[in-house]
Amino acid sequence: MSYKTATKLAQIGNRSDKQTGAVAAPIYLSTTYSHPELGESTGYDYTRTKNPTRDILEQALAELESGSRGIVTSSGMSAIQLVFSSFPSGSEFLVSRDLYGGSYRYFEELQKLAIATFHYFDDFESLAAQLTPEITAVFLETPTNPLMQEVSIKKVAQLTQAQETLLIVDNTFSTPLRQQPLILGADIVVHSGTKFLTGHNDILAGVVVAKDPEIGERLAWLANTTGPTLGSLDCWLFIRSLKTFKLRFEQQERNAQRIAEILNDQPQLKKVLYPGIGGMISFYVKDAAKIKAFLAELKLITFAESLGGVESLITYPTTQTHADIPQELRESYGLTPELLRLSVGIEDSEDLANDLIRALRVFD
């Protein structure tokens, strides 16, 4: 029987424990497993390699992203690091110009250590122009963090498949509910599981899903070898969070659509960036000098760096998430000091809008 996404999410882990019939899957804390006898295994030997609670989560995530193999890690960055550690040194990569500042910091470090070379693209045309056969993989965010730039995964995949370059998509912003990169032609999906997937601002996690079983096996082998494994308590919390993922995300998206509309009418703003889906909105204010006062005026929305949780957060990319991108560079492509990024939660949209409208008066 093939069930719809909401059904599959609500049912994760149910019927997995045949012995007791536990509806909420148990947390297996044991790091090691006894062997029935020499040369035999229950299927579980050591938790870095395989853990029953993590298995349930990894299978659910692989299915959610329509891939063959899911791997959960200790953070989004360790998921990205796991994927990039699977390529030979000296590889060349083509990656989104606008992207999470931590990914940029990691790519620049690999380049500084002469482990890999990174080229950056601004749009589909500049990607197509730079996609030479020397490129081992393309890594992209769509929409990007924080400028919400979009690129067609399908069009990029047509190019990468034509020359056997791998396509890796960071699907943190859209989530598999709005975009399924592996169906559109990508090879690997990564997530900061810290964001919408877990959604409560209380779990740090990362996700890798591979389309091809061989790539999945290789990444799982590497994860066992290097150990970026997510602990079983966090796996269990992740499973519990996924059960309400669709409900949360849809409410966040409805709120964001309403708030984007309202923000578009506010005279204190220069421009609102909202791709029409998801819970993330960025906007430019007219006067960066008053941002400090604006943030102090917000009483409901919290000034903090992260996104995707039930509590609405506002972030100042210039000094927070994207501070590691050199100032001149980030300003050259639009990440200027007037930009703020809003992660819309599940609160009442009227309360959120009122908080923003009141605080925006500091710019009058």
Ligand SMILES: Cc1ncc(COP(=O)(O)O)c(C=O)c1O
């Ligand atoms: C798009 C994106 N990818 C990856 C990451 C890194 O994830 P984590 O903070 O879980 O390591 C982030 C973090 O903000 C992000 O926004």
